Amino acid sequence: MPVHAVLKTICNLCLLAALAACGGGGSDVNVQVPNDPAAPTPSPTPGAQSYRYVRLEATSEINARPWASMAEFNVVDAAGAAYPRTGWSITADSEENNAAVLGGGYRPAEHALDGNAQTMWHTSFSLGSPPMPHWVVVDMKAARAVRGFVYMPRSDGATNGTIAGFNFSGSNDGSNWTLLISGNFNNYATVGNQKTVTLP
Numbered sequence: 001m002p003v004h005a006v007l008k009t010i011c012n013l014c015l016l017a018a019l020a021a022c023g024g025g026g027s028d029v030n031v032q033v034p035n036d037p038a039a040p041t042p043s044p045t046p047g048a049q050s051y052r053y054v055r056l057e058a059t060s061e062i063n064a065r066p067w068a069s070m071a072e073f074n075v076v077d078a079a080g081a082a083y084p085r086t087g088w089s090i091t092a093d094s095e096e097n098n099a100a101v102l103g104g105g106y107r108p109a110e111h112a113l114d115g116n117a118q119t120m121w122h123t124s125f126s127l128g129s130p131p132m133p134h135w136v137v138v139d140m141k142a143a144r145a146v147r148g149f150v151y152m153p154r155s156d157g158a159t160n161g162t163i164a165g166f167n168f169s170g171s172n173d174g175s176n177w178t179l180l181i182s183g184n185f186n187n188y189a190t191v192g193n194q195k196t197v198t199l200p
Contacts, residue, residue, distance in 0.1 A: 048078040048147045048199070051170030055177060056149065057135040059165035060184075062191060068094075068134035069122040069161025072152035073112040075138070076196060078145040085113050092136045094123035101126045109136050120154045122161050133167075137174065146170050146180070148198040153191065162191060 054075055058068035073090075074082040092109035099106065107122035123134050153162045164186045169177040181199055188195055 048145045049170060049178075049180070050143045051146050051172055051178075052141070052143045053137055053139055053171040053174045054146060054149065055135055055137045055167075055169045055171070056151070056163075057133050057167040057169070058163040059133045059167060060163075061132070062159060062162045062164045062186060065160065066129045066131050067123045067125055067161035068132075068163055069107070069120050069154045070112045070136070070151060070163070071117045071120045071154050072115070072150070072194075073136065073138065074150040075140065075144065075146055076148040076150060076198065078147050080147060080198070082150055083140070083144065085115075087141050088113055089139045089141075090136055091139075092121060092123070093134050094130050096122045096124050096126060098124075098126040112136060113138070117152060117155045120156075122154075125160075139174070143172060146199075148181075148196060150194060150196050151185070152194040153185075155192075159191065168197065 056070075056073065061067055074085060077083055090109045090113050095109055096107040107120055109121045111119040112121045121136065124130060149168055151163065151166075154160075162185070165182075165184045167179055167182045169179050171177045181197060183197060185191070185195060
């Protein structure tokens with residue numbers, strides 16, 4: 001008998017013995033096949049992940065005061081372009097809404113999505129100043145590729161509330177958050193300029 005035939009017979013006998021040891025040949029056998037090393041493992045696009053909600057959290061202010069403010073906010077897509085914000089909604093942990101304050105008083109979170117750099121969101125200050133951290137949460141109404149965000153500081157020449165330290169996170173249910181990037185805007189050359197943060 002040729003050698004290869006002998007080896008095949010021995011392998012078959014070993015397989016039958018193994019099946020018998022496992023309880024007979026009538027049981028299903030789960031065979032684990034290792035991944036083909038030539039086949040690439042699928043992975044998300046580096047730096048871009050899909051989320052419906054994003055949260056910008058201010059952990060400090062440039063002058064170490066307890067406020068946060070923002071003229072405009074947007075999310076950057078996988079190609080690096082800012083999204084149209086039609087239909088988006090935004091909430092915040094704190095808003096200045098005292099009508100007696102100079103300049104109209106109202107500085108709600110919606111101002112960060114209104115397309116007007118002259119308006120702003122500002123945390124409460126006239127009726128008390130809650131401590132850091134502060135946050136805004138944006139609901140984009142559908143899961144979108146998130147590559148980063150755009151933060152425009154207030155444009156009226158003042159720096160009150162201009163964010164320094166930040167955390168940027170994503171979520172698909174608005175409750176469970178994944179931290180995407182942390183940083184500090186004090187590391188940028190010009191404090192008052194619009195800043196685009198891209199995920200690594």
